Amino acid sequence: MKRPRLTGLLLCAITVITAGALVAAVALFINRYRTATVQTARTSSAQAVSQVADTVGNYVQQMDDAMALLADAMDEPARQRDDFLEAFLKIRPEIAAVTTYNAEGELLHCWSAGHTPRENIITNLSFDTERMESMGERIVTAPHVATIFEGWYPWVVTMIDRIDAPDGACFVALDLSFSSISKTIANVGIGQHGYCFLLDQQGNLVYHPQQQLIYAGLKSEDTARLAAAENDTFEENGVIYSIQAVEGSPWRVVGVSYVDEQVNRNVAQLAKMSIVIVLAVLAAALLAAALLARIVTRPLQNLAGEMERFEQDADQFTYQEVNGTREVGELSASFGHMVVRIQQLMATVREEEINLRKTELKALQAQINPHFLYNTLDSIAWMCERGKNADAVQMVHALARLFRISISKGHELIPIAREIEHAESYLQIQKYRYKNQFTYHFQVDPACTEYLCNKITLQPIIENAITHGLDLLVDEGHIEVEVLQDGEDILFKVTDNGVGMEPEQVRAIFRREPGDRTGIGIKNVNDRLRIYFGEGYGLTIDSVPDEGTTVTVRMPRVKEGSYETK
Amino acid sequence: MRQSKLAAALLALLMLGGCAAAPAQRHNVAIVAKSTSTEFWAAVFAGAEAAGAEYNLDLSITGPETEEDYETQNAMIAQAVEDGAEALVFSAIDFEANAAAINEAARRGVRIVVIDSGVDSDAVETYIGTDNLAAGRMAAQAALDGTPGRLTVGFVNYDVNSANGQLREQGAREALADSGRAQVAACINTVSEAGAAMQDTLAMLNAHPEINVLIAFNEPTSVGAARALDASGRADAVALVGFDSNVETVDGLQTGLVDALIVQNTYAMGYLGVESAYRLLTGQGGSMLRTVDTATRIITRENMFTIDGQKALFAFE
Numbered sequence: 001m002k003r004p005r006l007t008g009l010l011l012c013a014i015t016v017i018t019a020g021a022l023v024a025a026v027a028l029f030i031n032r033y034r035t036a037t038v039q040t041a042r043t044s045s046a047q048a049v050s051q052v053a054d055t056v057g058n059y060v061q062q063m064d065d066a067m068a069l070l071a072d073a074m075d076e077p078a079r080q081r082d083d084f085l086e087a088f089l090k091i092r093p094e095i096a097a098v099t100t101y102n103a104e105g106e107l108l109h110c111w112s113a114g115h116t117p118r119e120n121i122i123t124n125l126s127f128d129t130e131r132m133e134s135m136g137e138r139i140v141t142a143p144h145v146a147t148i149f150e151g152w153y154p155w156v157v158t159m160i161d162r163i164d165a166p167d168g169a170c171f172v173a174l175d176l177s178f179s180s181i182s183k184t185i186a187n188v189g190i191g192q193h194g195y196c197f198l199l200d201q202q203g204n205l206v207y208h209p210q211q212q213l214i215y216a217g218l219k220s221e222d223t224a225r226l227a228a229a230e231n232d233t234f235e236e237n238g239v240i241y242s243i244q245a246v247e248g249s250p251w252r253v254v255g256v257s258y259v260d261e262q263v264n265r266n267v268a269q270l271a272k273m274s275i276v277i278v279l280a281v282l283a284a285a286l287l288a289a290a291l292l293a294r295i296v297t298r299p300l301q302n303l304a305g306e307m308e309r310f311e312q313d314a315d316q317f318t319y320q321e322v323n324g325t326r327e328v329g330e331l332s333a334s335f336g337h338m339v340v341r342i343q344q345l346m347a348t349v350r351e352e353e354i355n356l357r358k359t360e361l362k363a364l365q366a367q368i369n370p371h372f373l374y375n376t377l378d379s380i381a382w383m384c385e386r387g388k389n390a391d392a393v394q395m396v397h398a399l400a401r402l403f404r405i406s407i408s409k410g411h412e413l414i415p416i417a418r419e420i421e422h423a424e425s426y427l428q429i430q431k432y433r434y435k436n437q438f439t440y441h442f443q444v445d446p447a448c449t450e451y452l453c454n455k456i457t458l459q460p461i462i463e464n465a466i467t468h469g470l471d472l473l474v475d476e477g478h479i480e481v482e483v484l485q486d487g488e489d490i491l492f493k494v495t496d497n498g499v500g501m502e503p504e505q506v507r508a509i510f511r512r513e514p515g516d517r518t519g520i521g522i523k524n525v526n527d528r529l530r531i532y533f534g535e536g537y538g539l540t541i542d543s544v545p546d547e548g549t550t551v552t553v554r555m556p557r558v559k560e561g562s563y564e565t566k
Numbered sequence: 567m568r569q570s571k572l573a574a575a576l577l578a579l580l581m582l583g584g585c586a587a588a589p590a591q592r593h594n595v596a597i598v599a600k601s602t603s604t605e606f607w608a609a610v611f612a613g614a615e616a617a618g619a620e621y622n623l624d625l626s627i628t629g630p631e632t633e634e635d636y637e638t639q640n641a642m643i644a645q646a647v648e649d650g651a652e653a654l655v656f657s658a659i660d661f662e663a664n665a666a667a668i669n670e671a672a673r674r675g676v677r678i679v680v681i682d683s684g685v686d687s688d689a690v691e692t693y694i695g696t697d698n699l700a701a702g703r704m705a706a707q708a709a710l711d712g713t714p715g716r717l718t719v720g721f722v723n724y725d726v727n728s729a730n731g732q733l734r735e736q737g738a739r740e741a742l743a744d745s746g747r748a749q750v751a752a753c754i755n756t757v758s759e760a761g762a763a764m765q766d767t768l769a770m771l772n773a774h775p776e777i778n779v780l781i782a783f784n785e786p787t788s789v790g791a792a793r794a795l796d797a798s799g800r801a802d803a804v805a806l807v808g809f810d811s812n813v814e815t816v817d818g819l820q821t822g823l824v825d826a827l828i829v830q831n832t833y834a835m836g837y838l839g840v841e842s843a844y845r846l847l848t849g850q851g852g853s854m855l856r857t858v859d860t861a862t863r864i865i866t867r868e869n870m871f872t873i874d875g876q877k878a879l880f881a882f883e
Binding site (some may be wrong): 122 | 608
């Protein structure tokens with residue numbers, strides 16, 4: 001799984017936190033605002049309805065006064081009464097008709113501007129004879145059509161009062177059309193689509209701005225419930241109803257307004273504004289976060305890159321300071337110090353290791369295999385006894401040469417010529433000791449002899465060839481020592497025609513620790529070469545069982561003085 | 567790369583927030599009626615104007631002088647299209663002769679709503695009005711209910727090319743035939759104007775004195791038939807079933823001159839016609855019905871002054 005980047009984490013965190021906080025704040029704010037607006041809408045609805053109720057109340061009061069005037073007028077003589085009514089109907093065009101009835105409910109008189117009642121009235125919805133008995137002082141009917149005129153059927157509400165007129169009239173009825181009230185009510189708007197209407201106690205619509213729509217069955221109002229409700233303002237399914245009874249009449253004003261349009265429009269506007277602000281803030285936060293992340297993570301990434309380079313190549317690494325915030329700067333400086341320190345430590349460790357190995361090898365080189373020495377001295381003694389003095393002298397010379405070169409004043413590197421001399425001395429001695437069981441031959445490129453090599457490089461290889469290759473051989477053995485150049489390198493090749501080795505034996509040779517039969521094993525030769533000249537130099541062994549073994553030593557061309565500076 | 571992605575996301579967010587609501591646009595709706603003179607059409611127009619006000623529409627109302635003048639109607643359709651009408655609320659005088667003008671208007675992108683009387687065009691998206699076949703049956707039923715014994719019926723119909731009149735007549739014929747005690751003695755197609763209808767009805771009554779039931783199929787023919795009965799003095803002997811509400815026929819209903827009126831919901835036709843036009847123009851026409859049946863009532867002397875009868879007969883102004 002890939003770990004998230006710091007930049008991503010930072011951006012996510014800031015986005016989530018900022019957005020969450022803003023959304024919560026806006027939601028809370030809008031909620032509070034909505035509640036407040038609903039309250040305001042209810043209040044304004046109630047106020048509008050209350051005003052309409054006052055206006056209608058005033059109008060009802062005027063009608064009460066008019067009824068009182070009419071009752072008075074009925075006491076006047078016929079002539080003055082008719083004049084009064086003519087004038088009265090002129091100044092009150094919304095009054096469709098004034099009628100009087102006797103105790104039996106028969107129509108006595110009818111006054112109406114421009115209309116006369118039909119001769120034979122079939123139905124009179126303005127005066128209900130049956131209700132007459134039960135009526136008190138005042139009846140206000142539900143809306144109905146005035147039916148006593150020919151070809152004129154206006155919608156009216158009838159107000160009926162008891163009177164006691166000299167002409168026997170017991171009731172006066174006033175048919176009121178809605179033109180005055182309608183203006184009052186129709187022009188009242190609550191919000192954009194809100195409206196008021198007038199209802200009577202039975203739930204009949206007295207006046208509604210959309211009365212004809214309701215009569216045509218296209219709209220409806222829940223009038224029965226509203227007629228039963230108290231004076232109140234309440235919200236229901238997003239609609240605010242406000243109910244107010246009209247003083248001195250059986251009517252009530254109902255205001256209907258919509259929460260949605262009054263509240264939601266504002267809220268929607270507010271929400272839109274909030275969203276813009278939220279987005280702006282969010283954008284700013286994101287930008288800041290991105291910038292911050294850039295400031296923090298870019299140097300860190302650079303630092304990480306530097307560390308990776310250091311990890312891959314600690315030796316050659318040179319540290320470039322990474323710029324950034326102070327924290328990163330400190331981190332960078334620390335890392336710089338650490339790099340220098342690690343490189344110092346690495347150098348020290350390597351040096352110490354080489355010194356250790358050198359010391360170890362020198363100690364080994366200094367050791368003279370006592371068996372070799374005893375055996376050689378035994379051989380020399382034996383030669384002397386036999387009077388082979390010339391041979392004994394040669395042996396002693398060879399032995400002396402061997403030790404002289406072995407010591408070489410403590411130098412590790414000696415000219416190749418000396419090394420060959422050393423190898424030859426060793427072979428001379430061994431040839432005596434092995435009674436000429438083998439022959440040997442040197443083939444040396446003269447150009448190589450002036451270069452340096454590790455001392456005692458060839459001897460262990462030759463010793464190995466004799467003891468493991470030739471000693472067991474029945475036929476005469478042969479050792480061929482070659483020194484040649486190979487490009488920039490110098491090669492020593494020691495080839496024997498001995499029994500050879502299995503690959504497993506070859507591998508064992510490279511593992512063998514010193515302290516066996518000779519002072520320095522093949523492994524040590526290899527290790528020494530590597531320590532002095534590095535990987536890529538050292539020994540390779542090619543061996544074929546029953547055919548022989550070739551050991552190749554590869555080392556660089558090193559001249560006098562050049563190695564020590566390396 | 568990362569930066570540009572971030573910038574794009576921010577830009578998208580800001581644009582989302584900055585989206586402004588499209589401004590509301592007043593739609594232009596034209597009504598081409600059969601006539602402008604009858605109470606029937608006055609009520610239709612009142613309904614249309616109520617809807618026009620409610621939906622904030624530019625409303626134009628036109629109609630020829632007489633209900634036979636389909637050529638003027640065609641010219642009015644063309645003129646309305648010329649004047650930029652986006653939707654047409656139309657009532658056809660002639661089922662076939664008005665079709666070409668309507669198709670042409672539809673071809674120019676005008677949405678077509680038909681009220682009251684249909685036209686032979688596929689461009690019509692909805693019909694709003696009376697189920698005329700059923701209304702015809704109602705008229706016949708009212709006549710059958712009001713008259714015991716055998717019925718000898720005279721039809722006073724208007725233009726023979728008018729779809730709604732023909733459907734009503736067909737419905738009436740079916741219902742009368744179903745009753746088994748009625749026969750249609752005569753049928754006239756008169757001009758849809760009270761005076762002419764009265765003359766033609768008088769002629770029919772004279773030619774067929776056996777007629778004891780008259781059925782008139784729209785407002786002017788009903789008024790004409792009522793006048794003819796009044797003039798002939800045979801109001802008691804002949805029952806009259808008419809259509810729609812006119813003060814003369816309503817008066818006649820009270821006096822006994824008229825026995826029943828089939829009253830259509832004219833206000834609703836106007837209102838719903840314009841409302842449908844608005845819905846078509848604002849992309850809410852998806853669920854629109856092909857046919858909207860506005861309610862029709864039988865009004866007799868008995869129920870004319872019930873509250874529902876009053877509501878059906880008399881417009882509230």
